Amino acid sequence: MYKYDEYDQAIVDARVEEFRDQCNRRLSGEMTEDQFKPLRLMNGLYLQLHAYMLRVAVPYGTLDSRQMHMLAHIARKYDRGYGHFTTRQNLQYNWIKLDDAADILAELATVEMHAIQTSGNCIRNISADQYAGAAADEVADPRPYAELLRQWSTFHPEFLLLPRKFKIAVIGADEDRAAMKLHDIGLKLVRNAAGALGFEVYVGGGQGRTPMVAPLIREFLPADDLVSYLEACLRVYNRYGRRDNLYKARIKILVHEIGADEYRRQVEEEYLHVKTLGLDPPAAELERIAAMFALPPLDPNAPGEIERSDPDFALWLDQQVVDHKVPGHAIVTISLKPTGGIPGDASADQIDAMAKLAQVFSHDELRVTHAQNIVLPHVRKADLYAIWTRLEETGLATPNLDLVTDIIACPGLDYCALANARSIPLAQKITERFANLDRQRDLGEVKLKISGCINACGHHHAGHIGILGVDRKGEENYQLSFGGSGAEDASVGKIIGPGFSEDGVVDAVEKALETYRGIRVEGERFLDTYRRVGPEPFKAAIYEKAPA
Amino acid sequence: MSLIRFRVDEAHEEPAVTLDAFLGQSNATAVRVEPGEDARVLLPFLDRLQLIEIAFPKFRDGRGYSSARILRESGFTGELRAAGDVLLDQVVILRRCGFDALASDHVLDLAKVEEALARFPAVYQKAADAKPPVWALRHG
Ligand code: SF4
Numbered sequence: 001m002y003k004y005d006e007y008d009q010a011i012v013d014a015r016v017e018e019f020r021d022q023c024n025r026r027l028s029g030e031m032t033e034d035q036f037k038p039l040r041l042m043n044g045l046y047l048q049l050h051a052y053m054l055r056v057a058v059p060y061g062t063l064d065s066r067q068m069h070m071l072a073h074i075a076r077k078y079d080r081g082y083g084h085f086t087t088r089q090n091l092q093y094n095w096i097k098l099d100d101a102a103d104i105l106a107e108l109a110t111v112e113m114h115a116i117q118t119s120g121n122c123i124r125n126i127s128a129d130q131y132a133g134a135a136a137d138e139v140a141d142p143r144p145y146a147e148l149l150r151q152w153s154t155f156h157p158e159f160l161l162l163p164r165k166f167k168i169a170v171i172g173a174d175e176d177r178a179a180m181k182l183h184d185i186g187l188k189l190v191r192n193a194a195g196a197l198g199f200e201v202y203v204g205g206g207q208g209r210t211p212m213v214a215p216l217i218r219e220f221l222p223a224d225d226l227v228s229y230l231e232a233c234l235r236v237y238n239r240y241g242r243r244d245n246l247y248k249a250r251i252k253i254l255v256h257e258i259g260a261d262e263y264r265r266q267v268e269e270e271y272l273h274v275k276t277l278g279l280d281p282p283a284a285e286l287e288r289i290a291a292m293f294a295l296p297p298l299d300p301n302a303p304g305e306i307e308r309s310d311p312d313f314a315l316w317l318d319q320q321v322v323d324h325k326v327p328g329h330a331i332v333t334i335s336l337k338p339t340g341g342i343p344g345d346a347s348a349d350q351i352d353a354m355a356k357l358a359q360v361f362s363h364d365e366l367r368v369t370h371a372q373n374i375v376l377p378h379v380r381k382a383d384l385y386a387i388w389t390r391l392e393e394t395g396l397a398t399p400n401l402d403l404v405t406d407i408i409a410c411p412g413l414d415y416c417a418l419a420n421a422r423s424i425p426l427a428q429k430i431t432e433r434f435a436n437l438d439r440q441r442d443l444g445e446v447k448l449k450i451s452g453c454i455n456a457c458g459h460h461h462a463g464h465i466g467i468l469g470v471d472r473k474g475e476e477n478y479q480l481s482f483g484g485s486g487a488e489d490a491s492v493g494k495i496i497g498p499g500f501s502e503d504g505v506v507d508a509v510e511k512a513l514e515t516y517r518g519i520r521v522e523g524e525r526f527l528d529t530y531r532r533v534g535p536e537p538f539k540a541a542i543y544e545k546a547p548a
Numbered sequence: 549m550s551l552i553r554f555r556v557d558e559a560h561e562e563p564a565v566t567l568d569a570f571l572g573q574s575n576a577t578a579v580r581v582e583p584g585e586d587a588r589v590l591l592p593f594l595d596r597l598q599l600i601e602i603a604f605p606k607f608r609d610g611r612g613y614s615s616a617r618i619l620r621e622s623g624f625t626g627e628l629r630a631a632g633d634v635l636l637d638q639v640v641i642l643r644r645c646g647f648d649a650l651a652s653d654h655v656l657d658l659a660k661v662e663e664a665l666a667r668f669p670a671v672y673q674k675a676a677d678a679k680p681p682v683w684a685l686r687h688g
Contacts, residue, residue, distance in 0.1 A: 005686070007669075007670045007682040007685065007686070008682075010669045010670055011668060011669070011670055011671075011672070011682075014667050014668045014669060015668075017667065018664075018667055018668075022637065035607075035635060035637075038608060039637055121608070121610075151672040151673070151682070151683075152672060152673050154672050155640075155641070155668070155671070155672065156672075156673055157613065157640070157641035157642075157644035157645050157673075157675050158610075158613045158614055158617055158641075158645055158675065159610070159613075160610065160613075160641055161607070161608055161609065161610025161613070161638075162610060227673075235614050238610060238611060238613070238614045239586075239611055239614050239615075243583075243609060243611075273621070277621060277674070278674065279673065279674050281681070281683035282683065282687055284687045285683040285686060285687060288686065288687075
C-alpha cells in the first residue's frame with residue numbers, strides 16, 4: 001500500500017497546524033461560525049445533534065494494521081469506544097469535542113492519516129473497489145490511479161469551493177463493487193483494441209433528491225491524461241454548476257440540464273486548452289505509486305482445500321469468502337452487521353481484533369467497503385478456519401454478506417441534524433425480523449438500504465429494497481422503493497406506494513420478500529424477479545389489508 | 549477595506565469598470581469581473597489591461613478561482629485582484645490561482661497572511677503560481 005514520503009508527511013503535518021490555528025481562532029471568537037464552518041467541514045468536522053462528528057479519510061478504503069489500531073485508540077481516548085465505518089469507505093466518530101479535534105488529527109498524522117476533504121464542497125475522498133488488487137476479474141489495480149487523484153485533489157486551489165460536494169470512484173473490473181455510476185465522476189479502467197490502458201469516464205451520477213445514473217462522457221481516455229481531463233471536467237462544473245439552489249448544485253443537474261452531449265463538448269474544448277499546461281504527472285510518478293501497490297508475495301502452490309466439517313464455519317465460508325486471483329488464497333469480508341447491531345459500527349476492541357487478523361493473516365492490509373463492512377484481501381485458504389475462530393470470539397463472524405440483514409443505513413435521527421426519521425432502530429428491527437439465517441439464505445441476495453432523509457446517505461435509491469425516512473405531519477414515516485441497484489446494472493428504485501410507520505415498513509418488507517419467494521423462478525434474485533414482473537404483485541401483497 | 553499587493557509596480561489608480569462597460573467603451577485599463585461572467589471574453593484585450601478585479605461577493609462562491617486561472621493561463625501579467633469577501637483562510641488558494649492583490653472587505657493582518665502563505669512546505673498540483681508540484685520534486 002501507499003507509504004508517505006517526506007512531502008506527503010510535511011503536507012499533512014502542516015494541515016494539522018493550520019487546523020489547530022483555525023480552531024483556536026474560532027474558540028477565541030476571532031472567526032465567526034459562518035466563516036469557520038466551511039473550514040471545519042473541509043476537515044471532516046460536522047456539528048451533529050449532540051456533539052461534533054469527525055470523519056477520518058481512508059483513501060480508497062485501504063489501510064494497514066497500524067492505522068487500524070490508531071482508529072481504535074482514538075475511539076477509546078476521544079470517543080465512546082466506537083467507530084462507525086461509512087458508505088464512503090471512511091470512519092466517523094460521533095462524540096468528538098472541538099477542543100480535541102486538532103489533537104486527534106495530530107495523532108492520525110503519525111500513522112499517515114488525516115481528515116482532509118472528507119466533507120465540504122470540494123473533491124471528497126476517492127473511493128475504489130474493495131477487492132482491488134486481489135480480484136481475478138480486474139484489468140488493472142485502480143488504486144494507483146486513486147492515489148494519483150488523491151494527491152491531485154488535495155488542496156486543489158481551484159476546486160475547494162465548488163457549487164457542491166464532489167465524489168469520484170475508480171474501479172478496474174466489470175463487476176462494479178463501488179457503485180461507480182452513482183458518483184459525480186465514475187472511472188472504469190479498460191483496455192482498448194490496441195491493448196493500451198485507459199478509462200471509461202462517467203460524469204453526473206448521484207443520489208440525493210434527484211438520483212441519476214451517470215452517462216458515459218468519454219469512451220476511452222488514455223490513462224496518462226487522467227489529471228488533465230478531470231481538471232477540465234471540474235472546471236466546467238465550477239464555472240457553470242448552479243449555485244442558486246443547494247438542491248440543484250451537484251454536477252448531475254448541470255449535465256442533465258445542458259445534456260450529456262453539450263457537457264462533453266464543453267469538457268473536450270476545455271481539455272484541449274488544459275492539456276497544453278503540463279498538469280499531468282510523469283509516468284515515473286505513477287510507477288512510483290504503483291510499485292507500492294504490488295501484490296504481496298503469495299505462494300500460488302498454497303493448498304486450496306478447506307476442511308468444512310464444522311457446519312458453522314462452512315456457513316460463514318460460503319457467505320463471506322471469495323477466491324483470490326492467486327490460487328490457494330481468498331478474500332474475506334468481515335460483516336459489521338450483527339443481528340440487532342448498528343450497521344458499520346465496531347467497538348475499539350473489534351477494530352483492534354481486525355487489525356491483528358490483518359497483520360497475522362492478510363499481509364497487513366484491510367479494506368473498508370462502501371457497504372460498511374471490512375475486508376481482509378490476501379489470506380491463505382489454509383488460515384481461514386483460524387480467522388473464523390477469532391472472528392467468532394469477537395462477535396464478528398456474522399455470515400450475512402449481501403443478504404437482507406447486510407443493511408446499509410445512514411446515521412439518521414439518532415445523530416444527524418438533517419434527518420426526518422431514524423434509520424438505525426429500523427435497521428435493527430429488520431435484522432431481528434429476519435434473524436433466522438436459513439430464511440435469509442433462502443431469500444438470497446437482497447440489498448436493503450435505509451436513509452433518514454432525502455439526502456440519501458444510506459443509498460436507498462440504489463437498494464434492491466430502499467427505505468427513505470420522511471416527515472409526515474411531524475411523524476416519522478417511511479417510503480419503500482424497489483428495483484434500485486448500485487452495481488454494474490445500476491438503476492434507481494421506484495416508490496411502491498404510500499408510506500408506513502416503522503413497524504409497518506418492516507411488515508411491508510417481509511410481505512414483499514414472501515411474494516418474491518412465491519413467484520421467483522430458479523436462480524432469480526429478488527431484484528431480478530421485481531424487474532421481470534414489475535411492482536404489481538408486490539403492491540397487491542403489501543397494501544392488501546391496509547386500512548382505507 | 550484593506551489592500552495587500554504582491555507586486556512591486558504602482559497600484560493602479562483608475563477604478564475598474566464593469567465588464568459590460570468595458571466591452572462597450574474600449575479604452576479602460578481596469579475591469580471588474582463578477583462571479584457569473586465569462587473571463588474568456590477578455591482574452592483579446594489582455595495586452596492593454598493593467599488591472600483585472602475579480603469579485604468575491606461571498607467567499608464560498610469559488611467561480612473566481614477558475615476565472616483567475618484562465619486569465620493567467622492565457623498570459624495575463626497585469627494585476628489580478630481578488631475583491632470583496634476575501635478571508636485569511638483563502639489566501640493560499642487565491643495566490644495559487646494567480647491573484648497578486650487582495651482587496652478585502654475585512655481587515656487582513658499582513659503578518660498572518662504571510663504566515664499562512666509560508667505554512668505549506670509543498671503542493672501536490674501544478675497551478676498558476678511558480679510552485680513546483682511534488683511530482684516534479686520527486687522526479688527532478
Ligand atoms: S441521509 Fe439524511 S439523515 Fe441520513 S445521514 Fe444523510 S443527511 Fe443525515
